Amino acid sequence: MKHRLKSSFLLLTIMLVAFTTMIGNPMPASAAVDVKAKSAILVDADTGKILFEKNADMILPPASMTKMMSEYLVLEAIEEGKIKWDTTTQISDYAYSISANTSFSGVGLTQQKDYTVRELYEAMAINSDNATTITLAELVAGSEGEFVKMMNKKAKEMGLPEAEFVNSTGLHNSDLGDNYPKGTEPDADNLLSARSAALLAYHLINDFPDALEISSIPSTTFDEQQLNNLNWMLPGSEIQDGAFSFDGMDGLKTGWTDTAGYCFTGTSERNGTRLITVVMKTNSEQERFQETRKLMEYGYNQFERKELYPSNHQIKNESTLAVTKGKEDAVEIASAAPLETIIQKGTADQYSVTYNLDQAKFNEDNELTAPVEKGEKVGTIELEYKGDDFGYITDDAPKSQTVDVVTQTAVEKANWFTLSMRSIGEFFSNVFNSVVDTITGWF
Known part of the structure; x- marks a missing residue:
């Protein structure tokens, strides 16, 4: 009996020491949350500080998360006065062919009809529409091929070293048939890491905060049809009866292709702290949001914005x-x-x-x-x-x-008399010290 009590006491002591150690030394972020994604990252949107990462430098197809760069370039063109929100344009044969293909995400566009930049941007950002993205790329750069050059140039400016853009939408180039952008390969795919996707999102929401006003819209009307935001985590989303809603979520971009799997770049703000998350190559629509929730809750529960000095x-x-x-x-x-x-x-x-x-x-x-x-x-x-x-x-x-x-x-500044007196004082002080040193040296 004594031996059993002694063993129990020893086990309790070990558990208490272990618990105390955990309290005194916070668990490393890499071991603190289990994310079911091939690659993931969690970032503070104010400082760019990384709070968690998992295979964050793995290069993967980003699918429609590619559209974050397209959004950036459209917003930059508006800021520079090259186009306006109420600028109108029509749909090219290429964009129409994508819109008419029911295997792609599409709103169904009409040719010989004027669409405003605002309408096209909302369809791109809210419903991840491919044809409206191509139309905006053609409007900004003249062709999607020239727009792709702008995308890769901007990627270098932002410091996305491994990023490679081959089209504006995130589709595989083979899906575009003969319309794949000039200067790219017919079987090429866009490539991005979770780290670079987070950095792209960081630039997008810090350089153009208005992007969040559109990405946070749960649903809108386009050509008399309702478009639902593919981000199920938005407060007010009616998809799945709002089961995936997350307080503070207001962006940013979903993505899916056969090769990319299900991915998502999310951002939310609570009590003045904005977080950015990226999950890449999850197994389902539900899982990408479930894993994003894990990262967001970890960030808000384990970290705090604090005045240190x-x-x-x-x-x-x-x-x-x-x-x-x-x-x-x-x-x-x-x-x-x-x-x-x-x-x-x-x-x-x-x-x-x-x-x-x-x-x-x-x-x-x-x-x-x-x-x-x-x-x-x-x-x-x-x-x-x-x-x-x-x-x-x-x-x-x-x-x-x-x-x-x-x-x-x-x-x-001291006046000339004061400076002169100081110089004289310093001179005699130096002389006196020199004499003292000499006499001291005699002894």
Whole structure:
């Protein structure tokens, strides 16, 4: 009996230690959620910080997630004044042939009829229509082949190294018959990784926030027919009786082909935190949304946006800078704004800060030269994390990770008499020190 009690006590102690360890050391993100997708990623849309990834660099066909790049280029053309929302265009024979093919996602277009850019964009973004996407590509670039060149050029600008676009829709080129875009191969497919899909979404929603106004529409009317958004997770979606609805979801793009499987780039916002998720090559329409929900819930439950250092923060023993030729010989510095970011809960103590001072502001003796203005920027203060993480989807320094360091007071330049007296004092001080050193050397 004693032996059994002793064994039970030992087992309880081991379990308690293990539980305490888990509380004190948050579980690595890679082990924290099991996502049934060939490739997946979870990203904070504000900073670009990666919160979870699974085979995120695997290159796969993105299917209609390709249309995120088409959307970006259309919105860019509108911003640049090349087209307007109320610009009208008609349907080409090529686009009509795609629209008339019932095996493709299509709204059924009419030739010799004027359609506005707004109508075509909504059909593309809400119902993933292929023919309206081709029509917009032809309007923006003259032909889909030229539009594909724009897509690949923009991919390089965005830093999507493995991205390869061969058409505007995400269909396999073999589906297009003789109409496959000039300059591409007849059996080629678009290629993208989950990481690049997330980065594309990051640019789309940050550069053109209005894209979310359309991607969040559960249903709309096009040519007197109702179009339902293929994103079942939108609040207000009536598909599956709203069973997949997720609070805060407002985008972004679904995709499916035989080779790509079911994929989805999602985005949602709750309490000021926007997340981006990508799942690629899941097994069903339902599964892509179920796995997206796992990622979203993990992100909102395990991470928080937190102010780690307040405005006017000073690093201990580094709160002043030397000043030459001023009425004062030093000036205090501090952060100009709070430092905040999204962190895994329970890891705040693993963050610290460091100064990155602008060396162009200093002389060879590392002094500022008066006059110095109050609030003058002398560098930045950067947030540093001591633990392991997945990094960022963009090479750009995240905006919330670095803020300006500024002077707290002004330092006026000393007048010529004061500067002269200081020079004389320094001269005699140097002479005195030299004499003392000489005499000390005698002994």
